[in-house]
Amino acid sequence: MAEDLRGKLGAQHLPLRDQVLAALRTAIIDGDYLPGERLTEDRLAEDFGVSRNPVREALRVAEAEGFVVILPRRGAVVASPSSEALADMFAVRQRLESLAARLAAERATAADVAALRALLDQGHAATEQQDLRRVAELNSVLHLRILEISGNPWLSSIAKALYLHVQWVFRLGAAERAPHSWAEHIQLVDAIESGDGERAERAALAHLDAASAAAYENAEGGYRPR
Incomplete structure (x- = not known):
């Protein structure tokens, strides 16, 4: 998955945060990241070939949308539909x-x-x-x-x-x-x-x-x- 995404982000005419958000949504929806799986900023930055800042911003939006849960001292994990x-x-x-x-x-x-x-x-x-x-x-x-x-x-x-x-x-x-x-x-x-x-x-x-x-x-x- 990382190979498919690396190099594509940043080339689109959208803010980088929105590109990371779209890629993150797709990866969760497609089952590349499973419910309960931990998503560190470093890992996602590596997967998507971007810095940590747009990843951090994208995670906040993904949490508001219900795809991610951000837990104290643990960081972000993929949500499980309740x-x-x-x-x-x-x-x-x-x-x-x-x-x-x-x-x-x-x-x-x-x-x-x-x-x-x-x-x-x-x-x-x-x-x-x-x-x-x-x-x-x-x-x-x-x-x-x-x-x-x-x-x-x-x-x-x-x-x-x-x-x-x-x-x-x-x-x-x-x-x-x-x-x-x-x-x-x-x-x-x-x-x-x-x-x-x-x-x-x-x-x-x-x-x-x-x-x-x-x-x-x-x-x-x-x-x-x-």
């Missing part, structure tokens, strides 16, 4: 995604459905290949695409930060969850294609019930993504 955090996340997802699914069923064009089917194919292929990083990414892409298809711009605008955490939580349990999730996604897209808003809403809620149960189980068992 039951309370999961409950908050899924409470929002239930309202957001059920409405989006209903609206998408009412408004989706043939091209929209074709785009969702293409994502399903990509997700199935990534699952078969055990490319769990890609599976988690595609999971968020699919849900965000449904939010776009809903035609309500507020749904998409408020979801961007949320789906960083959705992707992270999914990635942590993807080894067991991915095959079931993509089967549920097929049912959801079928419901959207049918044009039946109530059916699509039910499919979204059933999917979220299964996703939340898997996330709680993974949290209780300890996070060990493979």
Whole structure:
């Protein structure tokens, strides 16, 4: 990972702190840094090929976002999504995604459905290949695409930060969850294609019930993504 990141930071037209923050988020979401893992400033500076100052600033923001916990005398460690955090996340997802699914069923064009089917194919292929990083990414892409298809711009605008955490939580349990999730996604897209808003809403809620149960189980068992 360090080799991939080294040399890239500093070349972008963003403050260095923001570049480090984006790289740190990605590394946590992708499972390169695992829950409970210690993140010293020296280590991150070495990994990202930068000085300690932008690392320190990025860690403060990552803590505010819930990806990192800074502990007295121990420093920064990768956060572990708690039951309370999961409950908050899924409470929002239930309202957001059920409405989006209903609206998408009412408004989706043939091209929209074709785009969702293409994502399903990509997700199935990534699952078969055990490319769990890609599976988690595609999971968020699919849900965000449904939010776009809903035609309500507020749904998409408020979801961007949320789906960083959705992707992270999914990635942590993807080894067991991915095959079931993509089967549920097929049912959801079928419901959207049918044009039946109530059916699509039910499919979204059933999917979220299964996703939340898997996330709680993974949290209780300890996070060990493979």
